[in-house]
Each structure stands twice: as structure tokens, then as C-alpha cells.
Amino acid sequence: MAWWTLFKRELSSYFHSGVAYVVLFGSALAQGIQFLFIASMVMQNHYTQSSVMQVFFVWPLFWLLLLVQIPLITMRVFSEELKLGTIEMLLTAPVTDWDVVIAKFLGALVFFLVLWLPITLDLVALQLFSSPPPPVYWSQIGLTALTILLLGSFYVSIGVFTSALTRNQIIAAVLCFAFLFFTFGVSLLHFMQNLNDSVQAMISYVSSPEHLSNAGLGIFDSRPLVYYVTATLLMLYLAKSVVQSRRLKG
Amino acid sequence: MIEVDNFSKTYAGFRAVQGISFHVNKGEIVGFLGPNGAGKSTTMKVLAGYLPPTDGRIQVGGYDVVTDSLEVRKRIGYMPENVPLYTDMRVHEFLRFRAELKKVPRRKIKERVAYVLERASITDVQNKIIGTLSKGYRQRVGLADAMVNDPQLLILDEPTIGLDPNQIRAVRDLIKDLGRDHTILLSTHILSEVELTCNRVLVINRGKIEASDTPANLTRLVRGGGSVLIEVKAPAADVISKIEALPQIDDVEVVPGEGDWTIAKVFGKPGADIREDIFGVVRQNNWPLRELSRVKATLEEAFVELTQE
Numbered sequence: 001m002a003w004w005t006l007f008k009r010e011l012s013s014y015f016h017s018g019v020a021y022v023v024l025f026g027s028a029l030a031q032g033i034q035f036l037f038i039a040s041m042v043m044q045n046h047y048t049q050s051s052v053m054q055v056f057f058v059w060p061l062f063w064l065l066l067l068v069q070i071p072l073i074t075m076r077v078f079s080e081e082l083k084l085g086t087i088e089m090l091l092t093a094p095v096t097d098w099d100v101v102i103a104k105f106l107g108a109l110v111f112f113l114v115l116w117l118p119i120t121l122d123l124v125a126l127q128l129f130s131s132p133p134p135p136v137y138w139s140q141i142g143l144t145a146l147t148i149l150l151l152g153s154f155y156v157s158i159g160v161f162t163s164a165l166t167r168n169q170i171i172a173a174v175l176c177f178a179f180l181f182f183t184f185g186v187s188l189l190h191f192m193q194n195l196n197d198s199v200q201a202m203i204s205y206v207s208s209p210e211h212l213s214n215a216g217l218g219i220f221d222s223r224p225l226v227y228y229v230t231a232t233l234l235m236l237y238l239a240k241s242v243v244q245s246r247r248l249k250g
Numbered sequence: 251m252i253e254v255d256n257f258s259k260t261y262a263g264f265r266a267v268q269g270i271s272f273h274v275n276k277g278e279i280v281g282f283l284g285p286n287g288a289g290k291s292t293t294m295k296v297l298a299g300y301l302p303p304t305d306g307r308i309q310v311g312g313y314d315v316v317t318d319s320l321e322v323r324k325r326i327g328y329m330p331e332n333v334p335l336y337t338d339m340r341v342h343e344f345l346r347f348r349a350e351l352k353k354v355p356r357r358k359i360k361e362r363v364a365y366v367l368e369r370a371s372i373t374d375v376q377n378k379i380i381g382t383l384s385k386g387y388r389q390r391v392g393l394a395d396a397m398v399n400d401p402q403l404l405i406l407d408e409p410t411i412g413l414d415p416n417q418i419r420a421v422r423d424l425i426k427d428l429g430r431d432h433t434i435l436l437s438t439h440i441l442s443e444v445e446l447t448c449n450r451v452l453v454i455n456r457g458k459i460e461a462s463d464t465p466a467n468l469t470r471l472v473r474g475g476g477s478v479l480i481e482v483k484a485p486a487a488d489v490i491s492k493i494e495a496l497p498q499i500d501d502v503e504v505v506p507g508e509g510d511w512t513i514a515k516v517f518g519k520p521g522a523d524i525r526e527d528i529f530g531v532v533r534q535n536n537w538p539l540r541e542l543s544r545v546k547a548t549l550e551e552a553f554v555e556l557t558q559e
Contacts, residue, residue, distance in 0.1 A: 247302065
């Protein structure tokens with residue numbers, strides 16, 4: 001249960017550091033403003049064909065927020081330990097490299113999910129203050145939450161990996177951002193006109209906005225599930241290998 | 251407790267440690283001495299299971315550091331150089347975390363933490379955030395961390411670096427005390443500390459073991475364990491030639507004294523007691539004598555002699 005001990009410490013360290021509250025406040029504010037904006041647009045019947053959920057997640061601000069949040073959350077997980085030298089203390093305790101990587105990953109993931117809690121308040125507010133209250137589609141909300149969890153896992157695992165690469169938190173954050181931007185950027189190719197069908201299919205396989213949009217419509221698709229789970233495991237394996245090779249090099 | 255057989259460590263082409271072998275028995279307090287960059291910290295990191303050896307076989311408590319790394323790590327308490335700690339945690343919180351991580355049984359954690367807090371004399375700062383503590387306190391938190399799982403072997407990399415003389419004395423007493431129930435390997439630059447605490451000294455230089463002996467024997471090795479100082483009324487040249495003619499003499503250094511007096515420092519061959527022979531020479535020549543004393547070599551001299559090229 002070493003990973004559990006480490007996980008508890010990881011998660012509490014987020015709340016010990018001031019950065020966590022800044023990110024939490026910034027996210028809540030951005031989500032709130034965005035929600036207000038979308039809700040008012042929906043009320044003006046600009047988006048009558050779409051659900052609030054769906055509009056929310058194809059909104060560019062959502063992605064901007066996501067691409068900034070993840071590096072800020074994950075940049076310190078390994079870099080700080082490498083810089084302070086505490087990694088030596090950590091890895092001379094009877095723990096495996098996997099314990100450490102998993103604990104850091106889960107800590108960051110849970111904190112990431114905490115950042116999404118304010119949005120549930122927005123949804124509650126929507127129910128309370130609109131008349132008549134809009135219908136609630138649980139399957140769509142559930143699938144969207146699942147997709148956020150899955151893509152959050154993948155993105156957080158990228159951050160854990162880039163943090164293991166360097167002792168400099170800023171470099172870790174920039175690397176993570178670049179990596180995420182590339183992953184997200186591929187989905188933008190979708191808008192190019194003259195692509196053949198197989199390329200389009202490949203793009204939509206890895207396109208996170210499309211996955212979220214489908215979930216918002218209540219469509220369950222197992223392909224993104226496989227994609228995110230495999231990609232997350234791969235990134236965690238790479239992170240573990242980096243931690244290990246650092247020691248082999250000395 | 252520790253068995254090191256032909257161990258080498260190479261960093262990016264640089265051979266930090268070159269095929270050393272040594273062992274540490276259960277219950278010993280062994281001092282690891284050597285100039286900066288000699289390979290002390292590297293060796294300790296490998297013993298603690300942090301770095302893998304490039305070559306050779308290392309066992310701690312009967313377990314191989316490469317193949318049974320977790321078993322080794324369960325049995326040791328390692329305090330790295332400069333004592334890296336989580337600066338955002340409180341002292342007792344940190345120690346509880348470390349105890350849990352080192353698999354101290356859940357019902358014993360509270361007791362162990364209280365015990366090490368007391369042993370390291372940090373009970374009064376247990377609620378403070380580690381980042382606000384002074385160097386001396388942090389060092390002791392590091393020691394408490396190393397002890398928290400009641401390890402068979404303590405590996406302490408420069409436990410007294412950066413402390414003031416009072417703190418050094420306190421840590422030294424603690425180490426001596428700990429030596430009753432633990433095997434300890436510690437590295438340091440403070441030689442008087444080694445003389446006072448360690449049963450045995452390993453001197454390492456340029457990645458090789460230069461000596462392994464008790465502090466007393468090491469100093470004895472240095473030019474016969476010291477020198478004999480005499481002050482006689484005789485010409486310097488006479489003193490040198492007559493004393494050097496003796497069989498057990500290694501070297502004679504002469505310092506002119508006041509007036510006709512000559513002060514000579516006589517070094518005997520290793521292990522030889524030359525005082526009587528020297529007095530014999532003085533008596534034969536009827537030199538007036540006003541001092542004949544023995545100057546014991548210090549471990550510092552032994553260290554310099556062993557590690558200088």
C-alpha cells in the first residue's frame with residue numbers, strides 16, 4: 001500500500017501549495033464566466049439544436065483552460081523532487097518506481113477533477129434559477145463526466161511524464177503544454193477540406209473535442225475509451241522508465 | 251551486515267569508484283573518510299539502493315542491493331547529504347508519512363514517531379513546518395527519519411555538516427548512543443568526530459580503499475604512530491648523524507633552538523618505540539637534555555598521508 005501513502009501525501013501537497021488555490025480560483029472563475037455566456041446564448045436561441053453540455057465543451061475557452069490547467073497541475077510532481085533532491089529520500093524507502101508514478105498520477109488526476117467541481121454548481125444554479133427548469137439528461141451528463149475523466153487521465157499522464165524529464169518546473173510545464181497542444185491540434189485538422197476519408201477517420205479517432213461532443217449528445221463509443229486508457233498507460237510507462245533511467249545514469 | 255565485493259561505479263564515462271571491497275560487521279560504527287569527490291557519497295547511494303552498481307556485488311543484511319532492493323531498503327535508514335526533506339510538511343506529519351512508507355505497522359507508528367522525536371530532541375518543534383526550521387533542526391529531522399523504522403543499518407552521509415560545535419556534539423552523542431542497537435556507516439570530514447565515535451575507519455581516495463582499521467591503528471601507521479621530540483645542547487649536524495645511525499629510525503627533522511640548543515623531531519619506523527634508543531644516544535654523548543616527549547600522530551595526519559599523492 002505504499003502507493004496509497006504516497007497518494008495521500010501527493011494530494012495534500014496540492015493544498016499545501018498556494019499555486020493550487022490560484023489554479024482552483026482561476027478555473028472556477030473561467031468556468032463560471034463561460035457558463036454564463038453560453039447559457040445566455042442558449043436563451044437567445046442561438047443554439048437551439050444543441051444541449052448546454054455540448055456547446056460548453058466545443059467552446060474554445062474550455063480547451064484553452066484545459067491546456068493551461070494540466071501543465072500547472074502536473075509540472076511540479078517530479079521536477080520539484082528532482083530539484084530539492086527529495087527523490088533520493090523517496091526512492092530509498094521501500095517503494096517501487098510504479099508506486100511513485102501511480103501515486104503522483106492519481107494525485108494530479110484527483111486534483112484535476114476537483115477543479116471541475118465548480119461546474120456542478122453552475123448546473124445546479126441553472127436548475128434553480130431558470131423557469132421552467134431545463135430538462136436533465138443523465139446519460140449525457142454521465143458520459144460527459146466519463147469522457148472528462150478519460151481525457152483528463154491521458155492529459156495528466158502526459159504532464160507526469162514531462163515533469164519526470166526535467167528538474168525545472170517551467171520547462172516541464174512548457175513541454176507538457178506543447179505536447180497537449182499537439183494532441184489537441186491534430187483534431188483541428190478536421191476542418192481542412194481536402195482530406196481523404198481514411199485520414200479523416202484517423203483524426204476523429206484521436207479528436208478529443210469530437211469525443212466530448214458525442215458524449216454530450218449521449219452517444220457511447222468504446223473507441224475513445226480504448227484510446228485514452230492505452231495512451232494513459234503508455235505515458236505512465238514512459239514516466240516510470242524515465243524515473244528508472246535517471247538512476248541508471250546516476 | 252554490509253558485504254561489498256569488487257564494486258565499481260561509472261558515471262558517464264567517469265569511474266567514481268573502482269573495484270572496492272570491504273565489509274561492515276553487525277554492531278560496528280564505521281567512519282567513511284575521504285576527500286571530496288573520492289566516491290563516499292556514491293558508495294552510500296549504492297548501498298542505500300538508490301543507484302545501481304556498475305559492477306561488483308553488494309549485499310546488505312544478506313540481501314543483494316540490485317536483485318532484492320526492496321528488502322534492503324526495508325532494513326536501512328539512509329540520510330542523504332544535505333538532508334532533502336518535504337519543506338511544506340510539519341515535522342510530526344512528515345515522520346508519520348515516512349513511517350507509513352517504510353512499513354512500520356500501523357499500530358506502532360504513533361509510538362515510533364514519538365520515540366524518534368524524543369531521541370533526536372525535536373519534540374519541541376514537532377508542530378513546525380519543516381521549511382521554517384534551522385539547519386541543525388532539519389539535520390535532526392533527517393536523523394529521526396532514518397531511525398523511524400528501527401533499521402538494522404544506518405547510513406548517514408555527512409550527518410554533522412553545517413552544524414555549530416554544540417550541535418555537532420549533540421549529534422555525535424546521539425550517533426554513539428544509536429551505535430548500541432544499530433550498525434552505522436557514516437561519512438564525515440570532521441576527523442575528531444571519527445576518533446570519538448567510530449570503531450573502525452575506511453579511508454577512500456580516488457575511488458579506492460586506502461586503509462581500513464581502527465582510528466588508533468591508523469594513527470600508529472603514520473610514521474610510527476607519531477614522533478619523539480627532543481631538545482639537547484649539541485650541534486644540529488651531530489644530532490642528525492648520531493640519531494639517524496640508530497636501526498629503528500625513519501627520519502630526523504631539526505629545528506634550531508635558542509643558543510646552542512637543538513630541537514629535533516624524530517620519526518621511528520612503523521610500530522617501533524624509539525624513546526629508549528634515543529635516550530641511549532643522548533647519554534652516550536653526554537648531551538645536556540631538557541626535553542624528551544612523544545608527539546602522537548593525529549588522525550588528520552593519517553588522513554593527509556593516505557590521501558595525498
